Amino acid sequence: MLIIRDMLFKQKRRYGQFAESEENIATNILADRLTKLEVEGLVTRQADPENGRQIVYALTSKALDLAPTLIEMILWSAKYDPDTAADRGFVRKAKKDREQLVKDVKSRARS
Amino acid sequence: MLIIRDMLFKQKRRYGQFAESEENIATNILADRLTKLEVEGLVTRQADPENGRQIVYALTSKALDLAPTLIEMILWSAKYDPDTAADRGFVRKAKKDREQLVKDVKSRARS
DNA sequence: CATCATAACTTGTATTTCGCAAGTAGTCGT
């Protein structure tokens, strides 16, 4: 979930970027989760043609369709978790035009 | 999550009912989760005045506000998980009038 | 072209959580 969240909302694409996130996931667990996500058809893995040592992960449409669920989770956190990192603009946009936000999030995550 | 799901959508209120659910949660884990949910302010626990040996659990508004998140999860499952238990009518209603469904679910869970 | 840095993992081990089976405590019905 944390990986998909980072890919959907923070445009992260690489192993090193996931490892940096504030949840401090252990590297063996991260590797394990990435292969499980690949097996479940949620992410694809491919070598970066411009930099052979980098692998670029991408979300499948099955994973992009988790956007509404994650957005609802963010809204709930914004309401009840004082330490939440959700930004104001995001929450406002979600309440104003939810469908459009889902489209925007998916489109950004694809690019 | 499974406990909140059962309370929101299946009107379960008691320990024995949670233990029956198809995920077959171990009783020690169930007890642990219920106290954690209580500590986090998601459920309340009170003895049934009509039957002293039964304890009735209820969702707080903080937990009721998880309804949109859980509904989105159900919709995603209905789309991608062939073994999902989500019923047709529910999915139709969610797509037709989401806000109303959220209200209905909350209202049923409170009664 | 040898060496160093980087990125993506593996491996080993201690710690934590979980699953299963069994047992306990306070009602309640008869």
Place this chain on the structure above:
DNA sequence: ACGACTACTTGCGAAATACAAGTTATGATG
């Protein structure tokens, strides 16, 4: 008074996770 019911606890083996260190392949540097 006694058995059944409901909500838990307890003990222990198995599995998952966290932490630290090592490995492999590629790209950059002097």
